[in-house]
Amino acid sequence: MDKKPDDDNGKSQDVEVRKGPWTMEEDLILINYIANHGEGSWNSLAKAAGLKRTGKSCRLRWLNYLRPDVRRGNITTEEQLLIMELHAKWGNRWSKIAKHLPGRTDNEIKNFWRTRIQKHIKQAEAFSGQSSEMSDQASTSHMSSMPEPMETYDSPPSFQGNNNMEPLPVNLSVESNEAYWSMDDLWSMQLLNGD
DNA sequence: AATTCCGTCAACCGCAATAAT
DNA sequence: AATTATTGCGGTTGACGGAAT
Numbered sequence: 331m332d333k334k335p336d337d338d339n340g341k342s343q344d345v346e347v348r349k350g351p352w353t354m355e356e357d358l359i360l361i362n363y364i365a366n367h368g369e370g371s372w373n374s375l376a377k378a379a380g381l382k383r384t385g386k387s388c389r390l391r392w393l394n395y396l397r398p399d400v401r402r403g404n405i406t407t408e409e410q411l412l413i414m415e416l417h418a419k420w421g422n423r424w425s426k427i428a429k430h431l432p433g434r435t436d437n438e439i440k441n442f443w444r445t446r447i448q449k450h451i452k453q454a455e456a457f458s459g460q461s462s463e464m465s466d467q468a469s470t471s472h473m474s475s476m477p478e479p480m481e482t483y484d485s486p487p488s489f490q491g492n493n494n495m496e497p498l499p500v501n502l503s504v505e506s507n508e509a510y511w512s513m514d515d516l517w518s519m520q521l522l523n524g525d
Numbered sequence: 526a527a528t529t530c531c532g533t534c535a536a537c538c539g540c541a542a543t544a545a546t
Numbered sequence: 547a548a549t550t551a552t553t554g555c556g557g558t559t560g561a562c563g564g565a566a567t
Contacts, residue, residue, distance in 0.1 A: 437534085444557095535559105
């Protein structure tokens with residue numbers, strides 16, 4: 331435990347490790363290498379491919395971006411609903427949640443949650459008065475399977491300024507019938523049964 | 526028109542879990 | 547069985563672009 335695996339900054343030989351955004355060249359190298367040799371064994375892969383990156387970085391780049399089945403683009407309303415449901419169920423188990431959204435990565439879902447959803451939850455909290463101690467919850471709060479009703483939000487967040495969400499209303503095939511939900515409906519429905 | 530503010534996303538970091546030796 | 551290496555996860559940061567001032 332006193333040896334950090336990918337910490338060869340400076341010490342081991344002279345393998346300068348690149349960090350930061352990936353270039354197109356690097357992407358191509360990685361794609362090409364994996365096409366020929368498959369993925370896995372990331373540390374040796376990085377070396378063998380001639381990339382001056384850590385295995386970790388390669389893995390992340392591949393999984394989150396280069397993999398052919400990664401699906402980019404807007405998260406659909408259906409996906410959004412699913413994310414909210416699953417997050418309510420499991421909390422910040424991003425990779426677990428991602429397994430239920432084909433083509434979406436944990437990173438993407440996490441980002442989506444933090445930038446789009448959590449914000450609204452906070453708004454809703456603030457909105458419903460309660461100046462209690464809500465610091466940064468909604469994340470690491472519930473882990474155990476305790477029936478923890480993460481607070482009862484009683485008013486849906488006002489949702490006006492929300493650009494770059496899908497045009498609404500949207501035709502959703504949620505449970506069964508009940509096909510049409512507005513965004514407000516979705517939010518409040520989710521916020522209300524916060525477990 | 527220039528500058529600041531804000532939201533989004535890709536990528537990094539540290540830690541934990543798991544696998545290999 | 548113990549130690550070390552690798553992989554996976556979740557939180558956080560920093561760059562960038564567009565909106566607001």
